[in-house]
Amino acid sequence: MKKYDKLVKNAVGRMVPTIVNGEEQVPFMGVGKYIPKGRKHAPPVASCANFADGNKEVANLKEALIKAGLKDGMTISTHHHFRNGDIVANQVFDIAKELGVKDLRWLPSASFPCHEHLIQYLEDGTIHHIEGSMNGPLGKFVSEGKMRGLGVLRSHGGRYQAIQDGEVKVDIAVIAAPTADSFGNANGVYGDTACGLLGFALADSQYADKVIVVTDNLIPFPAYPWQIHGNYVDFVVKVDQVGIPEKIVSGTTKITKSPDRLLIAEMTARFCDEAGLIYDGFSFQAGAGGTALSIGNYFGDILKERGWKARFARGGSNKYLVQLLEEGYIDYILDGQTFDLEGIRSIRENPTHVTTSPFTSYNYHGKGNFASLVDIVVLGATEVDVNFNANVVTHSDGYLLHGIGGWQNTLFGKTSILPIPLFRDRMPVIRDEVTTLVGPGELIDVVVTERGIAINPKRTDLIEKMKNSKLPIKTIEELKAEAEAICGKPEPVELDDEIVAVIKWVDGTIIDAVRKVKS
C-alpha cells in the first residue's frame, strides 16, 4: 500500500493527497463548503443477555485485549487526559508486541513525549501508523519520514467527527480512568490520577466496537459522575497504576513573567475592551499558556472594575478561572480539560464548573457546537502569514512538533485573536506563507504582537471600532516588515517532496500536507 497518492491543489492552494493509507480523501473545499451526505457510524447492537450481572471485570489488560479480539490491522484508540503521565497506551502496545499482533493503527487523542517508547513498535511493524498529534519525539520520527504509514492530524473536534462519521472505525478503545466501577462507569474527578475529565474518550466509548476501561481506583457502583457510560463498556481492568499524578496535572499554572508577553496580554485585553467585545454577559476562551492566563486575568480585572459577569468561560481550566468563578465573575466554566489541581478541585466541588466534551464543544458535524457561541477566543500559533492563515503544528524548520488540539475548532468563535511575539529566537513569526496551513485566514480576526496589532481586513467592524484607538493598529504587512527589519528576511525552509502527514480540517477534508525534513 502506498502511503499516499493522487495529489491535487485544494481551496487554499495546497497540494494534498486524495488517497491516504489506502483510503479516499476529500481535499479542503473552503470553510463551510463541504456538506456531508452520509449517516453516522452505526456500532453493533449489544445485548444485556451478554452482560447479565453487570460485572465486567477481567483479570488484566492482556486478557481484556484478547477478549476484545485484538488482531492485525485493527485500530486502537486511547485518550490523552493523562498527558505526559500516561502509562496505559504504552502497555497496550507492549501486549500487542507480546502477542505478535502487527500493523495496528494507533488513534490517540494526542501523543506525548512519554510515548517515545512506541517508536520501537513503529519500527518493528507492531504499529503501522499514528493518527493523532505527534508531539516531541514521535513528531521528529514522523518528520524524518520513518513511519510506514502516513500521519493524520486532527483537531479534538475533528477526531470526534471522524469517529462519529465512520471515517475512522475504532476496533478497540482503551480508556484509562482515574475512577471506575465494575460496570464500566468512569470519571476523571476522583482518585490518585484525577485529571478532571474524560471527554477526549467520549467518541471512542460511543462508537468503538469494543471498549476497555482500565483503572487503579475501582469503587462500588455507581462511579459517578459517569463521564464515560458503563453502558458502552465491554471490559473493566483493575491495575496498580494508570498514570503518574505529577505529570498529569501541574500543581499550579503560572502567569507569564516575560515583560514582552505581559505587554502582549495587556494589549490584547485593551483591544477587546476598546472594540466592545467585552460586555456584561460576554464569553471567552483562553488557554493555559502563560500569555493566555495573563489575558484571562486582565479580563477578570475589567469584570471586577465594572461589576460585570462573564456568562461563561471555556476551559482548559486553571486556578485563575476557578478564582473568577468562585468570586462570582463568571457564571459557568465550560471545561474541556483541567490544567491544574485547583481546576480538578473545582470540577469536583462546583456544579457551575461544567464538564464538556469534543461532542458538545467542537464536533463540526453536529447541529452546531459550543465553539461558535464564544465571543473572544485567544489562541497561539507558530506562524501566521500575510493572509492571516496560521500554523500550529510545525515549526518554521518544518518539524512536526505539536498537535492541533482544539485550535481549529475554536476559530469558529465570534472573534479569534492570536497574541504572539513578533519573532522567536530571531525568527519572524509573520511570514509570506506558513510552512503548514492549519487554520484558514478568513477565520482569524486579529493578530496582537508586542509591536502592533493587525486586524483582518475582513473584519471591517473591528477596524471601524478601533480607528481612533491609541493602540498601535497596523497592517499585517507592516508587522511583517518590522520583524524582518530586526531579524532579517528568513530563508525559506527547504523540505523534501515526500509527504509524511496530512492535516485534516474540522470537516474531515485535507487542508494541508506536512513534508519530510531534509536530513
Place this chain on the structure above:
Amino acid sequence: MKKYDKLVKNAVGRMVPTIVNGEEQVPFMGVGKYIPKGRKHAPPVASCANFADGNKEVANLKEALIKAGLKDGMTISTHHHFRNGDIVANQVFDIAKELGVKDLRWLPSASFPCHEHLIQYLEDGTIHHIEGSMNGPLGKFVSEGKMRGLGVLRSHGGRYQAIQDGEVKVDIAVIAAPTADSFGNANGVYGDTACGLLGFALADSQYADKVIVVTDNLIPFPAYPWQIHGNYVDFVVKVDQVGIPEKIVSGTTKITKSPDRLLIAEMTARFCDEAGLIYDGFSFQAGAGGTALSIGNYFGDILKERGWKARFARGGSNKYLVQLLEEGYIDYILDGQTFDLEGIRSIRENPTHVTTSPFTSYNYHGKGNFASLVDIVVLGATEVDVNFNANVVTHSDGYLLHGIGGWQNTLFGKTSILPIPLFRDRMPVIRDEVTTLVGPGELIDVVVTERGIAINPKRTDLIEKMKNSKLPIKTIEELKAEAEAICGKPEPVELDDEIVAVIKWVDGTIIDAVRKVKS
C-alpha cells in the same frame, strides 16, 4: 395495509402476530434468548455549516414542524415528563390537522388522559396509530378496536431499544422543555413547569432526523444541565406555556393509609430483611404508589436502626427518598423521573441526586444496564398467574388501561417482588392465566399479599432462607385458592379474536397481544 398478520405461538405460549402495521416482527423467544445481529440506527450526519451562529429559534411550533419537513406517514415522538399536564403533544397534532397531514405515527413515551383530545385525529386519519402506553381514554378507544393501526406497547427501556436499533425511525421529535437556550440545550430542573428530568426524550434527541425543543423558559446559553444536548437539536420554539405545573408533579406524594396495604408493605420489608436482601450497601427501587412508598419507609427504618446505608435507591424520586438521602441513609438516588416537588428541589440542589435515563437504566440492547444491579425491586401488577407471569397493562376485563413504564426493565433486578392485594373489588388478582402476559414468571421472585407470601420455586435460595420464618410463606396456588374461597372463582373474560395491540418484550420481540373487548 392489514393491521397485523401471520400469528404464531411464542415461547410463553401466546399467539402473536409476526407482521404488525406492515412490519416484520420477532416473536418472544424466552428471556435472554434473542440476540440482535444488526447495527444501531445511523442518523444523518449534520454540519455546523447549517447552524452557523448556533441560534436555532424559529417563530412558532408550526414553522418548526414545516421546516422539519412534516409530511404524511411520518413518525412524531413526544415525551411524558409532563404527565397529565402536557400541552405540547396535542398542539403538534392540531398543527398537523391544520396542515392536512395524514397517517402519522405518534410515538409518545407514554400517553395520559389529557391526550383524549387526540381521539379526533385517530378518527379523521391525521394519526394512523399510537406506539406507546395507552392510559385511560386512549386505552379504551384502542381496546374497542377503533384505532386504524395496531397499538404497540413498549417499556421505557424497550422504547429506547426500538429507537436505537432503528426498529422505529423517528422523523420528528418534539421535546417540551421546562428550560432551554436558543442552541437547544434543555432541562427539566428549572422553570415553572420543572419536571426534574427529560430522560424519556433522550433516544428521540439522539436518533430522530429532526429535533424540535419547545420551551416557555428560554434562558441565555448555557441552559445547564443539558439533559438534552443542543448539539442534537434543529429548532427551538419559545411558547407561553408548555405544561400545567400542578398536573406535572404533585405537591407531595403520600404513603398509603389503607391497613391492608400497610400490612403488605410491612410484610414485604420484613421478608426482605429476613431473607438477607437488606445489608449495608444494598440497593432498591420502589415506585411512587402508596404501598411502595411505605415499603421504602420501612427500608429506611431498618437502615436507621442498624446504622447502615443503601448504596443507591432508584427513583421515581419522592420526598421520602429525598429525606433518606439528606439524612445520609442513601449514598445516591439514581432517578428516572421525579414525582413530587421535593424530588425536583433535591435534583436541583443535590449532586448525589443523579439523573438517569432509559439508556443508562433500562436499554436491554446496551452493554448491560443499571436495572440488573439493583438488589430489591418492588413492583405492582394487575394480575399474576400461578406460574408467576404478571400483567400490568390490562385489567381482568380486558381493557388496556396502563402503560408498561419501566416495569419489564426492572424485573432484571436481583430480586423482584410484587406486593399486591389478594383481590381487588372482589376480583382475585392471582389467576390461572393472566389476561395479558407482560412479564415472564421466571423473572418474578416473590408475591406478597395481605394473606401470605409466595416465593417462586426457582428461587430455592429464598425458600431455604425463609424456611423457619414466622411470615406466612405459602405457595402461589394456596394464595389463589384462598382468594377464590373468598371471592369465588372468577369467570374467564370473553374477548374478541381481533388483536388491537401488541406488547413488546425488552428486546423488541412480541411477548403478547391484546384483544378487542366484546361490546
